[in-house]
Each structure stands twice: as structure tokens, then as C-alpha cells.
Amino acid sequence: MDVFQLTRALIDIPSVTLEEQAVAEYLAAHLRTMGAAVELDEAEPSRPNVYAAWGAPDVVLSTHIDTVPPFFASREDDVNIYGRGSCDAKGIVAAQVEAARRLRNEGIGDFALLFLVGEERNSAGAAHANKRPRGSRYIINGEPTENRLALGTKGVLRVGIEARGRMAHSAYPELGESATEKLLDALERVRRLPLPTDPVLGATTVNIGLLSGGVAPNVIPSSARAELMYRIVAPGDTLLAQVTEAAGTLAEVRRVLEIPPVKLGTIDGLADGMSTSGVGTAAEGVIVKFSTDIPCLTNWGQPFLLGPGSIHVAHTDNEHIPKAQLAEAVDIYMKMVKLLKSRKG
Numbered sequence: 001m002d003v004f005q006l007t008r009a010l011i012d013i014p015s016v017t018l019e020e021q022a023v024a025e026y027l028a029a030h031l032r033t034m035g036a037a038v039e040l041d042e043a044e045p046s047r048p049n050v051y052a053a054w055g056a057p058d059v060v061l062s063t064h065i066d067t068v069p070p071f072f073a074s075r076e077d078d079v080n081i082y083g084r085g086s087c088d089a090k091g092i093v094a095a096q097v098e099a100a101r102r103l104r105n106e107g108i109g110d111f112a113l114l115f116l117v118g119e120e121r122n123s124a125g126a127a128h129a130n131k132r133p134r135g136s137r138y139i140i141n142g143e144p145t146e147n148r149l150a151l152g153t154k155g156v157l158r159v160g161i162e163a164r165g166r167m168a169h170s171a172y173p174e175l176g177e178s179a180t181e182k183l184l185d186a187l188e189r190v191r192r193l194p195l196p197t198d199p200v201l202g203a204t205t206v207n208i209g210l211l212s213g214g215v216a217p218n219v220i221p222s223s224a225r226a227e228l229m230y231r232i233v234a235p236g237d238t239l240l241a242q243v244t245e246a247a248g249t250l251a252e253v254r255r256v257l258e259i260p261p262v263k264l265g266t267i268d269g270l271a272d273g274m275s276t277s278g279v280g281t282a283a284e285g286v287i288v289k290f291s292t293d294i295p296c297l298t299n300w301g302q303p304f305l306l307g308p309g310s311i312h313v314a315h316t317d318n319e320h321i322p323k324a325q326l327a328e329a330v331d332i333y334m335k336m337v338k339l340l341k342s343r344k345g
Helices: 003-011 021-032 084-105 124-129 181-192 237-248 323-342
Strands: 039-045 048-052 059-063 081-084 109-117 138-141 152-153 156-164 205-213 223-232 251-259 286-288 301-303 321-322
Touching: 003 021, 003 084, 021 039, 021 048, 021 084, 021 109, 039 059, 039 124, 039 323, 048 124, 048 237, 059 084, 081 084, 081 301, 081 323, 084 109, 084 321, 084 323, 109 124, 138 323, 152 301, 156 181, 156 237, 181 205, 181 237, 223 237, 237 251, 251 321, 321 323
Parallel strands: 059 109, 059 138, 138 301, 152 286
Antiparallel strands: 039 048, 048 109, 081 321, 156 223, 156 251, 205 223
């Protein structure tokens, strides 16, 4: 099964977050045919990570096996493979598996594959795996970067803001207190806050993603809430304190989730002799604005981030991955493993 066939086979096994077991079992069976020592390790009941090793790993290739909804099956044309998870991240899984097969054919050992559940929601698989490291010095995480080596990733700060009021008949607003109006005033203050910047990672951004309140148009609302997603370039404590101060007595602010930003290294010689123009260097790498499993894999070695496909089509109804980038990624992953294994110390 070549990398294109494996990509389509993986896409056609639905694995929306929380429903990853079938694709994990398929991968485990496939990797056993390649001579790997395979473990299915449940992060949560019926949600196994897949770990496959050839010896004691110096380097681990890793990505996630869950997808966002809704599932839709694969198809292909001369240029692309389409389907849910094609670029995020089942094509990456296939490229890493094919790289492993070719590395073994060249007699190279002491590396592993780690495929994780839950990245699209809360990195449950990565958090579980981090409690069971295997002694690797390096981990290569796969996410869609168009085969450019990432120099860093922004983090995430999810903030909940809730206002409370007093319910009343809307014909007599003087008898009530509108939670929605208080929330809107708080959000206006929060939107005026200056946001942190970083010389490498760029600017913090914010999205007001969820907004709700009230029970009916003719009722003064007694509660209203919003959830904001900041893409952060520094630890979130200071920003959270600023949001809390801006909201003041209008609303209560709470931290829902924080994933820290990460600055990543480069690999000398990676671009040398490669036919692709996509492999980044320290001078031409990419900063990704999305978050990854990397902050939850601190016990697996120094992290690197690279994968085929574009994040701009991930999570869309036109999700696809270029066949040329898939083939290219196999060569790049092989070279990354070889270069990292050759490092001393």
C-alpha cells in the first residue's frame, strides 16, 4: 500500500474526536505487518493512542488520528486527495508510516511512531502519552505547514466572560437589570485592550467565538456569556489579569483553557540536496498561528514541527492534500530522522 492508498484508507475510517478506536486498531494492525512492536495505550476508555517502535527510539514521528466533524469520505484527482482529515492529519500519518517503512528498508532502527487521540479538542492523547515517555531525544510533530519547518507556534488562551442581571418583563425594563447589556459593555472594554506582540511569533489575536444570553425577546435577561479565543505569543497570566480588570464589576472572567506558545529549533542541513522548495531554514521557516500537541509532549524530547498540506483548507468542506506534498513529506521525514539520529549527545 503506497502513501496515497494509505491516506485514502485512513480517511475512509471515521475518527471524529472521541471516536478514534477503529482507526487506531487499523493502524496497529498495519504497523505490525511492518515488524513494529506496537502498543494500543488507552488515553481514555476506547480511545487508544498507537505507539510503534523499532528498537529504543532516539527520534519519534508523531501526529494525531482524530478529526473535526463532519466525516466525509475520500476521493482523488490527479493533483489532490480529498476527504475529512486528508491534511489534518491522516495524510501526515500516512507519510510518517511510509517514511518508517523506507527507513527500515535501509536498515535504520531505533525510532518510533506515536499517533495520538484528541488533539482537536484538548490533547488528551498527548497528555496521557507524556506520562509514559520512551527515552527519545527528539519528537517530530506533524501538522499542515506545507512542508516548511516551523520556527514556532502561537498558544491558546480561552476565556469565559459571564454577566449576571435581574429578570423582568421587557415592558418594564426599570424593574430588571440586563445581563446582556452588561456583557456587551464588558466586551467593548476588553476589545480595546492592547494585545502582546513577540518579535518571532508576531501579534496576539482574539476571536469572540461564542455569545449567548437571555431566554426570550420579551424578557430582560438575567444571564449572558461569551467565550473568547486568544492566540497568544506569551504566557497568558498577564493578559487574563488585564481582561479581568477591564471587565471590572460588569462580568466575571475565568480561564477555560491555556496552551502555551512554543518556539522551535531548526535542523542544519535539512534543505541541502532536497528537490522541494518547501523545507524551511532558520531564515525562511514559518510561524504557525494554530496550536498543536507539542506543549503536552515535553517528556518526548526536543520538538520539531513539519507536515504536508495547508492549514487553510483544514476543517473545511474542501479539505485536501496535494499528492506532490505527500510524496515530498516522506523524503523530508526520512531526512529529519537521519539528521537527528546523527546528532551527538
